[in-house]
Structure formats: structure tokens, C-alpha cells
Amino acid sequence: MVLAMLLGGLRRCEVLGLRLGDLSPGDRRVFISEGKGGHQRLIPVSPQFFAAVGDYLDQERPTVDHDRLFVVLSGPTRGRPLSSDGLDEILDGVRKRTGLPRLTCHQLRHTCLTRLREAGMALEAVQAQAGHRSIESTRVYIHLANSWLVEQYLQASAAIDADRAES
Numbered sequence: 001m002v003l004a005m006l007l008g009g010l011r012r013c014e015v016l017g018l019r020l021g022d023l024s025p026g027d028r029r030v031f032i033s034e035g036k037g038g039h040q041r042l043i044p045v046s047p048q049f050f051a052a053v054g055d056y057l058d059q060e061r062p063t064v065d066h067d068r069l070f071v072v073l074s075g076p077t078r079g080r081p082l083s084s085d086g087l088d089e090i091l092d093g094v095r096k097r098t099g100l101p102r103l104t105c106h107q108l109r110h111t112c113l114t115r116l117r118e119a120g121m122a123l124e125a126v127q128a129q130a131g132h133r134s135i136e137s138t139r140v141y142i143h144l145a146n147s148w149l150v151e152q153y154l155q156a157s158a159a160i161d162a163d164r165a166e167s
Contacts, residue, residue: 001070001087002094003052004030005108008045009116009129011036012105016082018069025050035131043129114142 004010004018008030017034024031028050032041053069064071068081087105095103109130117126127138 001082001090002108003049004045005105006112007049008043009109009112011109011131012084012087014131015105016070016084016087019067020069021067023050023053023069025054032131037133039131039133041128041131043131110141110143113138117142 001015004015005012010018010030010032014032014035017032018030019033022031022033028044028047029042030045030049032043035041060073061071062073062079064079066081070082070087072078072080072082072086091103091105095101113126113130116129117123121129123135123138126142127135130138130141132138132141
């Protein structure tokens with residue numbers, strides 16, 4: 001679940017709404033059938049996510065009578081679809097194990113989208129990955145590291161200088 005947000009940029013509701021049939025491991029894509037505002041999209045997600053899901057399905061997920069991907073793993077509600085409260089409990093455990101004082105689904109999503117942009121993904125592609133209707137939402141959403149900005153500036157400046165030298 002954490003990797004879906006960190007590597008795919010999925011929202012909390014999108015992670016909780018995933019069904020087994022939404023995954024296309026061969027294509028490394030995930031179909032978001034329950035996106036914000038009822039919008040659907042098909043997005044690529046890292047092979048690392050699919051490997052983790054495979055391990056989860058093989059080793060942790062109990063047999064259930066529904067197709068929700070993420071389920072409660074123990075207790076009286078074992079096998080039922082995971083709830084928002086259950087996801088919060090899982091994130092609490094991640095926070096404790098990693099020593100991060102604050103970690104939210106939204107921060108994981110922000111991290112994914114920012115890293116994709118810093119790695120060179122076009123802003124329009126980040127917008128599509130995020131499921132944003134407006135490019136302005138995407139611009140507000142990502143927080144670029146100063147080092148990325150400096151590198152982008154230096155590359156652009158070098159290209160401008162090269163053009164001027166040729167003229």
C-alpha cells in the first residue's frame with residue numbers, strides 16, 4: 001500500500017479501492033477505477049510495486065470472497081477490505097519502524113510526484129499520473145528540491161550560451 005502511494009502516486013481512496021482485476025503486472029500498469037471525482041485512469045507503476053504485491057498475495061493475504069486487493073490481515077475482521085482507519089494503523093507502524101515523526105498518505109503521494117518531475121518526467125505526464133484535471137493543481141502539488149532546480153537552470157543556461165556562441 002505504501003509503495004502504491006510512493007511509487008505510483010495513488011491517493012488513499014485509490015489504494016483502498018484497488019481490486020485484483022485493476023492490476024496488469026505484465027504491462028506494469030494499474031487501472032484506477034475509483035479516482036477523485038469519479039475519474040478513471042490507467043497508470044504505469046514501478047516493477048517494485050508489483051513484486052511487493054506478488055509477495056503480499058503469496059505470503060500474507062488470506063483467502064477471501066471478494067476482489068479488493070488490500071484486506072485486514074488479523075483480528076475479528078480478517079479478510080475484510082481494508083478501511084481508512086486500518087491504513088492509518090499501518091502507517092503508524094511504518095512511522096515507528098522508520099523513525100519518521102510524521103508520515104501521511106498525502107506526503108507519500110507528494111514525494112512520488114515530486115521525484116517523478118525531478119527525474120525529468122514532463123509536467124503533463126506527472127499531471128496524468130496524478131489524475132489532476134488542471135496542470136495548476138500539479139504545479140502546486142510538487143515541491144522541487146533546490147538541487148534539481150539548480151541542475152535544470154545550469155542545463156538551460158548552458159544550452160542558451162551554446163546557442164549564442166554559434167550565432
